[in-house]
Amino acid sequence: MMKRLRCLLALALFTTGCAGAAASVRPIDGPSVRQDLSRYRALGLRVIKVDSAVASQQDLDRILARIVTVIQTKQPGRFSEVNGPTAGDAASPVLDATVVMTRYDEGSAFARAMLAGLGQIQIDGKVSLRDRAQDALLGEYEVNKTFAWGGVYGASTTIRDVEEGFAQGVATLILGEDPK
Secondary structure (H helix, E strand, O other): OHHHHHHHHHHHHHOOHHHHOOOEEEEOOOOOOOOOOOOOOEEEEEEEEOOOOOOOHHHHHHHHHHHHHHHHHHOOOOOOEEOOOOOOOOOOOEEEEEEEEEEEEOOOHHHHHHOOOOOOEEEEEEEEEEEOOOOEEEEEEEEEEEEOOOHHHHHHOOHHHHHHHHHHHHHHHHOOOOOO
C-alpha cells in the first residue's frame, strides 16, 4: 500500500509541468511573418476580457502580472519600462500589447478526478501587437491553453496553475520569439 502511494506521488511530481507548459499560439488570418520586435524598448501591456468570459478584474490583473514576470525572467532588462508614462520616441519606441480574454473556464475538479478529458480548464485569448507611434498593427494571434488531465493530478490543478502556461505563450509573442 505504501509503495503504491509513493508511486502515485512520484507520478504526480513528474507530471506537474503540463499545467504550466506554454500555451499554443497561432496567427489569426493565416500564416504570419514573424517581425523583429527587438527595437521596442518600452511595453504597454493590458489584459481585458469579452463580456462572456467569466474572469474578475483580480484575475486579469494577476494574469498581467504573470506575463510581466515571465518576460522579465526570460529576458531581464529587455524593456526599460512596462506600462510606464513613455510617449514613445525613436530612442524608446513602445510596443503595445493587448490581451483580450475570450474564455476563462475553471472547469470541474470533480469531473477531472473522475476521468481525464472531463471538466477541462480552458484559457483562450486574442493578442494584438501594435507600434504605438505609428498606430500600426504588427500582428494578431490566438493563444489557447487547455488542461484536461484526470485523477489526483487533474483534481488538484487549478486555473491559477494553468495561467502560467497562458502567460508563457503571450510572453513568447511579446518577446518576438518563435512559438514552438
